[in-house]
Amino acid sequence: MKITQNAAVLMHYTLTDDSGTMVDSSRDQDPLGYIHGSGGLIPGLEAELEGRGAGDQVHAVIPPELAYGDVEEELIQIVPRSAFPGVEEIQVGMRFTASDHEGQQQTVAVTMIDADEVTVDGNHPLAGQTLHFDVEIMSVRAATEEEINHGHLHS
Numbered sequence: 001m002k003i004t005q006n007a008a009v010l011m012h013y014t015l016t017d018d019s020g021t022m023v024d025s026s027r028d029q030d031p032l033g034y035i036h037g038s039g040g041l042i043p044g045l046e047a048e049l050e051g052r053g054a055g056d057q058v059h060a061v062i063p064p065e066l067a068y069g070d071v072e073e074e075l076i077q078i079v080p081r082s083a084f085p086g087v088e089e090i091q092v093g094m095r096f097t098a099s100d101h102e103g104q105q106q107t108v109a110v111t112m113i114d115a116d117e118v119t120v121d122g123n124h125p126l127a128g129q130t131l132h133f134d135v136e137i138m139s140v141r142a143a144t145e146e147e148i149n150h151g152h153l154h155s
Contacts, residue, residue, distance in 0.1 A: 001053065001054075001140045001141060001142070002051050002052065002053050002140065003036050003049050003050055003051060003052050003053065003137070003140050004036065004037075004050070004051070005036060005037040006035060006036065006037060006038075006142065006143045006148055007035070007036040007037075007140050007141070007142065007143065008033065008034075008035055008036075008139075008140070008141045008142065008143040008144075008147060008153050009033065009034055009035075009036055009049070009137065009139070009140050010031040010032070010033045010137075010138040010139045010140075010153075011026075011031055011032055011033075011034075011049075011135050011136060011137050011138055012025075012026045012027055012031050012032070012135070012136045012138060013025065013026050013032060013133055013134065013135045013136075014026075014027060014133070014134045015131060015132065015133055016131075016132045016134075017129055017130075017131070017132070018129070018130050018132070020132075023126070023131075031138045033152075033153040034152075034153070035143045035147060035148060035151065035152065035153065036049070036050070038148070038151050038152075039151075040151070040152070042062060042066065042067045042068065042131075043066050043067075044060070044062035044063065044066025044067055044131075045060055045062055045067075045131075045133055045135075047066070048060035048062070048133075048135075049135065049137070052137055052140075053137065053140055054137055054138065054139050054140050055136075055137065056136075056137045057134070057135065057136050057137075058133070058134075058135040058136075058137070059132070059133070059134055059135075060132075060133045060135065061130060061131070061132055061133075062130065062131045062132075062133065063130055064127065064128050064129060064130060067126060067129070067130075067131050068123075068124040068126045068127045068128075068129070069123075069124070069127050069128075070127065070128050071123050071127045071128040072122075072123055072127070075106075075108075075121060075122035075123045076111070076119065076120070076121045076122070076123070077108075077119070077120055077122075078117050078118070078119050079117065079118055079119075079120060080116060080117060080118075081116055081117065081118055083118070084096070084118065090110060090113055090118055091110065091113075092110050092111060092112065092113060093109065093110060094109070094110045095107055095108065095109050095110075096108055096110070096120070098120070098122070106122045107122070108120035108121060108122045109121050109125065
């Protein structure tokens with residue numbers, strides 16, 4: 001079976017950045033499972049896997065616009081330390097859930113700290129980066145109706 005809409009796919013992958021540094025991998029774990037076309041993968045990788053089958057190996061280079069988008073400068077903000085009540089020690093790399101003036105929640109990461117202010121970034125950590133995937137497709141089957149309705153694999 002080939003990977004098409006609503007196919008249940010198991011795959012191993014290694015993700016590296018432009019410099020060849022490994023960002024993530026499933027190689028020492030269970031394979032990643034997803035339902036093709038359900039939004040479980042970034043659009044560029046999903047397009048690269050379309051029509052492939054079990055046993056195929058794919059090297060895909062995905063530009064930012066087909067991955068996590070470009071860095072949006074408006075998502076980088078400087079806030080007062082007082083915006084973190086109850087947090088004794090703020091460190092670079094810490095992640096927090098923040099609410100905007102409309103009550104929408106967003107995860108932000110601390111990127112810089114000075115005496116009175118903290119810089120936070122609401123962009124995805126891989127925004128603005130070209131991503132390099134090495135994928136091995138382990139299996140492809142039709143997803144069950146229940147899996148499609150739930151949006152994830154059950155086995």
